[in-house]
Amino acid sequence: MRRNLSAFLRDHLLFCCCLLLPVLARPALAQETGTVTGTATRVDGEALSSVSVAVEATGQSTVTGADGRYTLRRVPAGPQTIVFRWLGYRPATVPVTVEAGGTVTADAALKAVTVSLGEIVVEGASRAPERIVEAPAAISVVPPEVLQRVSSTGQAPLALQSVPGVDVVQSGVNDFNVNARGFNSSLNRRVLVLQDGRDLAIAFLGSQEWNGLTQPLEDLGRVEMVRGPGSALYGANAFSGVVNITTPTAREVLGNKLTVAGGGLETFRADGRHASLLADGRIGFRLNGGYNRSDTWSRSRTEADASSLADEYAPATDEPVGPVREVLALNGQTIDPATGAALGERDPLRNIYGSARADFYADNGSVFTEDGGLSQVENEIFVT
Numbered sequence: 001m002r003r004n005l006s007a008f009l010r011d012h013l014l015f016c017c018c019l020l021l022p023v024l025a026r027p028a029l030a031q032e033t034g035t036v037t038g039t040a041t042r043v044d045g046e047a048l049s050s051v052s053v054a055v056e057a058t059g060q061s062t063v064t065g066a067d068g069r070y071t072l073r074r075v076p077a078g079p080q081t082i083v084f085r086w087l088g089y090r091p092a093t094v095p096v097t098v099e100a101g102g103t104v105t106a107d108a109a110l111k112a113v114t115v116s117l118g119e120i121v122v123e124g125a126s127r128a129p130e131r132i133v134e135a136p137a138a139i140s141v142v143p144p145e146v147l148q149r150v151s152s153t154g155q156a157p158l159a160l161q162s163v164p165g166v167d168v169v170q171s172g173v174n175d176f177n178v179n180a181r182g183f184n185s186s187l188n189r190r191v192l193v194l195q196d197g198r199d200l201a202i203a204f205l206g207s208q209e210w211n212g213l214t215q216p217l218e219d220l221g222r223v224e225m226v227r228g229p230g231s232a233l234y235g236a237n238a239f240s241g242v243v244n245i246t247t248p249t250a251r252e253v254l255g256n257k258l259t260v261a262g263g264g265l266e267t268f269r270a271d272g273r274h275a276s277l278l279a280d281g282r283i284g285f286r287l288n289g290g291y292n293r294s295d296t297w298s299r300s301r302t303e304a305d306a307s308s309l310a311d312e313y314a315p316a317t318d319e320p321v322g323p324v325r326e327v328l329a330l331n332g333q334t335i336d337p338a339t340g341a342a343l344g345e346r347d348p349l350r351n352i353y354g355s356a357r358a359d360f361y362a363d364n365g366s367v368f369t370e371d372g373g374l375s376q377v378e379n380e381i382f383v384t
Contacts, residue, residue, distance in 0.1 A: 034098040036072040038106040040064045040084055048086060048110060050252050056081040056093070059365040062281055063251045073280040084108040140164060142223040151217035152261045154269060154292055154351075156210050159217065160243070165227045173265075173296050173349055174211045180227040180241035190239035192230065195220075196247055196371065201237060214355035214373030215288060216259060216271045221248040249359045249367065250275045250284025265295040266348070282361050289354035296349050296379070347379040 040051040047068030054061035055075055064070045072082075077100040084092040089110035096106045140163045150158040157176035161168050169177045178191050193200045193208045201208050213220075223245050230238035253275045261269045271290025277283065355373030362368070 032077055032100055033074045034077055034100060035103040036075050036080070036082060036096060036098060036106055037103060038070060038082075038094075038108070039068045040070065040086075040108050040110060041068055042089075043109050043111050045109075048089070051084055051086040051089075051110070054083050054085075056083050058363065060363060061361075061365065063254070065254050071281070082106045082108075084110060086110060088112060138165065138227040140225045140227075142225065147217050147220060147223065152263065152269070153267075154217065156213060156217055156220070159223065160225060163225045166225060166241075173294055176208075176210055178208075178241075178243065180225070190237065191241045191243060192234050192236075192238040193243045193245070194234070195245040196369070199237075209377065211349075211351050211377040212375045214353045214375050215247060216273075216290060218259075219247065219253065219273060219288065220245050221252075222246045247357075249369075250277065250286040250357065251281075251359070251361075253286065259290075267294040268292065284359040284361070286357045286359075287355075291350075291352050293348050293350045296347065350378040352376045 036055070038053075040048045040053065042048060047064075047066075049064055049066045049068060051064040051068070051070075052061060053064060053070045053072065055072060057080060058076060060072055060075065062070050062072055075098050077098050079095065079097050082094045082096060084094070090113045092108040092110055094106040094108055096104045098104055142159050142163065146159050146162065150156070155174060155176070157168050157170075157178050160166050160178055166178065166180050167182070169179075171177070178193075180191065191208075195213070200212055202212075223243065226242040226244065228241060230242045234242055253273065254277070255275065257273045259269070259271050261267075269290070269292035271288065271292075273286065273288040275284065275286040278285070353373065353375040355371060357369065357371035360368040
């Protein structure tokens with residue numbers, strides 16, 4: 001009995017030591033690392049946001065906020081080199097010595113430079129990052145200022161109108177058909193649209209519902225247009241091209257944003273976004289939601305509730321058709337007494353959308369992403 005009790009106590013003591021080992025080792029690990037913080041600015045002192053800041057030796061990275069500040073935690077103690085990079089600016093390196101358990105400051109002033117076309121990186125042609133001049137297919141990148149210009153209307157295809165070799169046909173307020181290399185009509189849908197690798201087409205029709213985007217245009221990030229067949233890489237629907245949309249991570253859009261817009265046809269749009277970091281920057285999440293409405297160019301045949309088709313067509317079906325042709329009004333239908341034409345009211349186009357995204361950052365630079373969204377569209381009319 002005494003032996004069994006001794007063995008029991010020994011096994012439980014060993015088990016408790018195994019559980020406490022990671023906890024006891026954590027302070028020691030913290031003492032071997034430090035924190036690097038600082039600010040990235042232009043040479044004139046203006047703060048730069050979204051600048052990539054990385055530890056050259058380990059690959060740990062983050063981006064600056066709206067005030068140009070950044071923080072890198074758990075940086076190994078000892079001499080380190082901090083690298084600052086941002087499109088349109090010359091990369092800068094700052095050597096620092098990180099003390100265990102301490103904080104060191106590394107500031108950088110980036111100098112603006114001219115960006116050559118060969119430095120633009122795309123992914124749509126080969127499904128892997130590469131310089132645009134080395135891409136094996138004709139590909140164009142939509143400039144951010146173009147997305148900003150068309151964002152007030154929420155009509156994403158308008159950003160592709162200026163891309164060489166691309167034809168955009170509009171059949172409704174948000175009914176667009178995008179094609180490349182001259183193959184286009186209101187019914188010819190041969191371009192695949194991807195957002196972060198996810199096909200946005202309606203499964204039943206095989207076409208893109210542009211109102212189904214769950215983010216405002218200014219938050220779409222990078223939009224690439226690959227001209228030419230892409231079915232070998234992307235499968236069905238990539239007959240004449242691929243629109244590849246890559247949305248920014250939470251690190252790239254930290255903070256809050258609220259947008260309100262309005263215009264003709266009683267157009268109104270409002271959307272908001274929040275992005276922040278958790279767990280010392282290892283987890284980032286982004287939330288956004290919005291609402292927009294607009295009148296359309298078409299008018300409804302009736303002002304009655306369109307959900308009751310039997311009531312709408314009752315006058316035309318309940319009575320037998322006589323030998324003389326007779327025009328009967330639909331229930332709820334407004335008729336012009338002079339011409340007999342149906343008037344009706346415009347059915348406003350409404351769209352409510354929202355999405356959530358979580359990014360998990362590994363120390364080796366890898367990023368694991370989970371995202372999802374929902375979009376509800378009412379009264380949209382599109383050609384099928």
